[in-house]
Amino acid sequence: MPQGFYSKEELKNLGFSKLGDDVFISKKASIYGASQMVIGNHVRIDDFALLIGNIELHDYIHIGAYCGLHASKTGRIIFEDFSGISSNVNIYACSDNFDGEAMTARPGIPEICINNECELVRLEKYTQIGTGSTVLPTGSLGEGAAVGAMSLVNKFLGPWNVYAGIPCKFIKKRSKNILKLVEKYIGKNIKEIIEGE
Numbered sequence: 001m002p003q004g005f006y007s008k009e010e011l012k013n014l015g016f017s018k019l020g021d022d023v024f025i026s027k028k029a030s031i032y033g034a035s036q037m038v039i040g041n042h043v044r045i046d047d048f049a050l051l052i053g054n055i056e057l058h059d060y061i062h063i064g065a066y067c068g069l070h071a072s073k074t075g076r077i078i079f080e081d082f083s084g085i086s087s088n089v090n091i092y093a094c095s096d097n098f099d100g101e102a103m104t105a106r107p108g109i110p111e112i113c114i115n116n117e118c119e120l121v122r123l124e125k126y127t128q129i130g131t132g133s134t135v136l137p138t139g140s141l142g143e144g145a146a147v148g149a150m151s152l153v154n155k156f157l158g159p160w161n162v163y164a165g166i167p168c169k170f171i172k173k174r175s176k177n178i179l180k181l182v183e184k185y186i187g188k189n190i191k192e193i194i195e196g197e
Contacts (some may be wrong), residue, residue: 002024004026004027004028005024005026006024006025006026006027008023011025014034015035016034016035016038017035018038018039020039020041020042020043020059022042022043023043023044024045025039025043025044026045026046026048026049028047029045029046029048029050030048030049030050030051031051032052032053033054036055036071036073037056037057038055038056038057039057040057040059040060040061040081041060042059042060043057043060044061044062044063046062046063046087047065047066048065049063049064049067049068049069050068051063051069052068052069052070052072053070053072053073053076053093054071054072054073054074054077055069055071055077056076056079058083059081059082060081060082061079061082061083061084062084062085064085064087064088064089064131065087065088066087067085067087067088067091068090068091069091070091070092070094072093072094072118074094074116074118075092075093075094075120075121075137076121077093078122079123080122080123080124080127081126082125082126082182083123083124083126084128085123085128085133086129086131086133087131087132088131089131089132089134090133090134090135091121091134091135092121092134092136093119093120093121093137094116094117094118094119094137095118095136095137096114096116097116101115102115117137121135121139121140122140123140124141124142124143124144124145124159125143126178126182127141127142127143127144127146128146129141129146129147129151130146130147130148130149130150131150132149132150133147133148133149133150133151133152133153134152135153136152136153139153139154139156139157140156141153141157142156142161143159144174144176145157145158145160145161145162145163145174146162146163147163147164147168148164148165148168149164150164150166151164151165151166151167151168152168153168155167158170160173160174
């Protein structure tokens with residue numbers, strides 16, 4: 001186990017709903033509601049990442065440093081296989097409504113006074129989000145979609161395209177060469193893949 005990451009036994013003690021193999025979670029990451037979280041195989045979560053609530057990470061997932069995954073009981077975040085986010089990305093499955101008809105969430109405010117908008121945010125297979133980007137509850141990524149740095153995702157992004165901007169817009173088509181690489185290496189341990197290059 002690399003220095004600074006939880007051991008397998010320590011990960012089991014965190015109480016995840018499901019925990020796969022080859023999982024590396026930094027001891028500096030903050031996890032709230034582990035019992036609502038599913039962690040697949042070959043997952044890495046770096047320093048100062050914040051994970052809250054109903055989160056599902058499938059296989060071959062990377063969460064960069066200083067990222068925030070903000071789910072809840074009714075808002076959900078799903079990362080499908082081979083998806084990842086660079087450092088300083090925030091994903092929100094719930095958001096306060098700022099129209100003044102309800103209060104924003106604060107400590108001690110009863111739920112009846114709050115009107116959160118909660119959705120399922122899904123990153124389909126082979127997706128990637130660049131550093132400093134934000135995904136709102138209305139945003140999700142289709143298979144193979146990629147988002148450039150410092151972007152705002154507030155809608156569904158179609159498959160195998162590159163997007164960027166605030167809010168993000170279509171930039172160009174994305175190569176599907178990733179699929180050939182997955183087909184060539186699927187089932188191998190990450191270490192074997194790296195050493196075999």
